Amino acid sequence: MPAGVRPILELQEITKAFGGVEALRGVDFALSPGEIHGLVGENGAGKSTLMKIIAGVHSDFSGRFILDGRETRFRSVRDAHAAGIAMVHQELSVAPDLSVAENVFLGNQPTNRFGFVQWRRMAREAGEQLKRFGIDVDPMSRLGDLPIGLQQLIEIARVLFSGARIIILDEPTSALSPPEVERLFATLKRLRDEGTSIVFISHFIEDILRVSDVVTVFRNGRKVAETRAADTNKPALIEAMIGHGREALEETYTHDIMLPPPGEKPVVLNASGLSLARSLRDVSFDVRAGEVLGIYGFMGCGQLELARILFGKLKPDQGSLAIAGKQKAFRSTAGARRAGIAFVPESRRDMLFHQEPVYKNISISVLDRISSLLLKPSREREIASRQVEQLRIRPAAVDLDLGMLSGGNQQKVALAKWLSYPPRLLVLCEPTRGMDVGAKDDVIHIVRDLRAKGLAVIVLSTEPETVLSLADRIIVLKRGAVVREFSNERISKDRLLEAA
Amino acid sequence: MTSGESVTVPAPDRKRPHRLAVMLRSQMRNIAPFLTLICLFGFFAAASPSFATLDNLGNILTQISVTGIIAVGLTFVILCAEIDLSIAAIANVTGIAVAYFTLQESYVNIANVPMPGWAAILLALALCALLGLVNAFGLTVIGIPSFIMTLAMMQIAAGISALLVRGQIAYKVPPLVTTLGSTSIGGIPWIVIVAALMLLGGHLVLTYTRFGRYVYMVGGNREAAEYSGLNVKLILGSVMVISAVCAGIGGMLGVAHFGSAQQNEFDTYLLDSIAAVVVGGTSLFGGRGGIGNTIVGLFVLGVLNNGLDHVNIDSFLKILIRGLILLAALVINVYAQRLRERTAE
Secondary structure (H helix, E strand, C coil), X not given: CCCCCCCCEEEEEXXXXXXXXXXXXXXXXXXXXXXXXXXXXXXXXXHXXXXXXXXXXXXXXXXXXXXXXXXCCCCXXXXXXXXXXXXXXXXXXXXXXCEHHHHHCCCCCCECXXXXXXXHHHHHHHHHHHHHCCCCCCCCCEHHHCCHHHHHHHHHHHHHCCCCCEEEEECCCCCCCHHHHHHHHHHHHHHHHCCCEEEEECCCHHHHHHHCCEEEEEECXXXXXXXXXHHCCHHHHHHXXXXXXXXXXXXXXXXXXXXCCCCCCCEEEXXXXXXXXXXXXXXXXXXXXXXXXXXXCCCXXXXXXXXXXXXXXXXXXXXXXXXXXXXXXXXXXXXXXXCCEEEECCCHHHCCCCCCEHHHHHHHHHHHHHXXXXXXXXXXXXXXXXXXXXXXXXXXXXXXXXXXXXXXXXXXXXXXXXXXXXXXXXXXXXXXXXXXXXXXXXXXXXXXXXXXXXXXXXXXXXXXXXXXXXXXXXXEEECCEEEEXXXXXXXXXXXXXXXX | CCCCHXXXXXXXXXXXXXXHHHHHHHCXXXXXXXXXXXXXXXXXXXXXXXXXXXXXXXXXXXXXXXHHHHHHHHHXXXXXXXXXXXXXXXXXXXXHHHHXXXXXXXXXXXXXXXXXXXXXXXXXXXXXHHHHXXXXXXXXXXXXXXXXXXXXXXXXXXXXXXXXXXXCCECCCCHHHHHHHHXXXXXXXXXXXXXHHHHHHHHHHHXXXXXXXXXXXXXXXXXXXXXXXXXXXXXXXXXHHXXXXXXXXXXXXXXXXXXXXXXXCCHHHHHHHHHHHHHCCCCCCCCCCCXXXXXXXXXXXXXXXXXXXXXXXXXXXXXXXXXXXXXXXXHHHXXXXXXXXXXXX
């Protein structure tokens, strides 16, 4: 951007606290017309909070909010929409029961002069827009029937083509396959050239550097750096994010790593011939004590369903599970837990009790071990405190409501609940999604620690780095079937992506 | 708050007033009903000299006892974010059943099956537990939403009642039930004592037992409860049975209290029980509230009903006023939920 262009949006001295915990402290932020502005920072650094202020989600903050040179203040998301600001949130928010076209035009369906929806026009325009974005689907099909990755793309498309002049994307690429990311970036650049301002939040620093004009770094509720993307590089950004030289943590796995030979320890879980409707076809594998099995595949490859079968939430149409050699058919998740299986789903919202204190979140899965009839709150707090300390959960206050913690810390709590009485088999879905470098590193250490203690671990992820950093053995799922197993051989990100 | 927190939160002193505000906001759900109660009590005490007397307090306690007994079980259900619309009908059929199994005077024209008192009580309890089990089965195994399932059960229970009494009225119930429902000890009606004990029991279960914690967790986030390895269906089924049994006990004592068992005797108790639980501040969305809230809600309704009698209000207007108070409480309920969510964001 040429210097001296007046910013379309300017925030000054923004401070925002949640229940006494300051998420933003005196942050200045400016967005120029026709720029892609990358935001990086660890979890809880304040990026999402700032963007939610811009999008009208949070209305009580202190500081000045200047749009088009005039000080203003949104009271709701609707105000922000009216001002031409739209945001794609980290978590999917679509209407699965409506058609693709209705989702694309959610909130501003084309109507004729009598106020009736013009279905044909809506379907045609939705189809055209999605095609420009490289998505070729029937606009009248039900959105919920499409793979999750595609749903996310459609949600992004809705916001991109809503005509908004400021678009905020919070972690848009986490669920997308590489070609989908390419298409997204091409579209973003075209919109920028047409004059739209875009804010792009991501943990993938390469993505930020590739697509942004300007990059702002947040740390601990403050803005610590703002620079042109061309003038910086990945190590410098990581250094700014973390505060000291920890860039070695960010493994890129472009080089080969060596998977160890299979161990001789006993098989903890054997799955054979698992099939489920359209999601899974004849999936068989086993996992041994002291081993981490990685299951990799693109979004919609059947991982989520597989994980839910392992934890007794879904019943397979065919196939069977054996725990330590004994056939098991789980009738509920409680049965799976009693058989020694622990499960962390990919979405924190599905895993945690946001209105309850941290200690209740941690003790819930082990309550029957520490109390038969009456609760023992002091014992619960003790167990929780130990986990909080071991997993370095911050703030280290077990009586704080879970909702007050940042995303990465919440994710650690989701893991902590299983560790007081270690299970035999730990099933982790996307254990590092949306986590910053430091928290990822913590999780990797926790998992390695558990493996050393003899636990069997299954890690399911759509992020190659996650699988590569954790797994001893990797199987690749494609459209519900196992297409490749990597064991006792050299592997790199390229080869893994190639197999999927 | 633990000492560890002050390390991470900057300048705790400066934050204190803010903290208090946050705490008040998050406790809004509990504070608002209590304020409502105090206002109502103050208003009626000022409006009528006969209202704020010890005698009248006894009246109020007796008047809310049957609702109180039924509301204990309903609190469990609503904490799980479910609803039980069959409680009044189950109370009615249980009351009728206990009379049905008791020898009636010769002028009562019911083809009943006389049994010893203990057997009649056990059979009546078994009946309400069975109806609760049917609710539980429909909700958890078949997967019918509780609203619809218990709506059907309301009709089923009313149908059984109709078949048992066939439009007649029965008067006799087993001696134990008569004693607990219609006599006093040391000036305190037994029914008040039973209601108090059941409310206390419900509170202890919800607050201090593992099952109680599970009820809150299932209500707070059912998905998370399931992914934490709780047997959600078992917990939901249990609360439906608890609700039906509480309703049944309320029905038996109610019949003794009213002195007769007949069709449609408990119809008003459905709305009263739901109102008591919700007016007290237990969240219809589950996971928040408890027996303490229900007790406050019972008193709000009791004071309102009793007080309106004391100020000689048009009895038709009374219904409208009750409706408006219920609406106000629902508004507060939803608003408190929103405030809390905003605080927890």
